[in-house]
Amino acid sequence: DAKTTQPNSMESNEEEPVHLPCNHSTISGTDYIHWYRQLPSQGPEYVIHGLTSNVNNRMASLAIAEDRKSSTLILHRATLRDAAVYYCILRDVEETSGSRLTFGEGTQLTVNP
């Protein structure tokens, strides 16, 4: 899988929007962009994924650059419960196992009250 680069940590205030960046300059045309997050003492949790167009769901929005070399996960109003490690993961459409995720180090998000 192609490599992603994320900041080690970010900080936000409660009820403010949070923009979590991810660089993936070596992304291929068949790579999907997935985001998972891991809350303390829990397993990772799916957040969102996309290919080229921006995506929205009840948890977050995913903004994908036109050249697809970067993307941003947007939490519209951060809550204390959003404090977690956020992982940006590239998934190749030709990957034989959909369950094989390659996790990087992720971004530790701290939300201040």
Next chain:
Amino acid sequence: KAGVTQTPRYLIKTRGQQVTLSCSPISGHRSVSWYQQTPGQGLQFLFEYFSETQRNKGNFPGRFSGRQFSNSRSEMNVSTLELGDSALYLCASSSIGVLNEKLFFGSGTQLSVL
């Protein structure tokens, strides 16, 4: 629907022993995968089972093995434990384990090897 259940939650073993961890996937899910999480190496894929067959395997020694039963429940076994096997072992399930399908993770089993 109940989530992914892993037992036990905590386990303490000594070097040289073996250990078996259990994972019950979400009802109806047929794909179960296992991950190891350590502070140094992060989250790493161990293997995936689908319909009782190992479908994919990560880069771990043969001491790590697993199996899946007809009801999709899965077990993971580590033989001849080493200190470096101390980690959080996570199980994830999905319906059929294809690309872009969400994985649902359990809370993990924290294994300490003394």
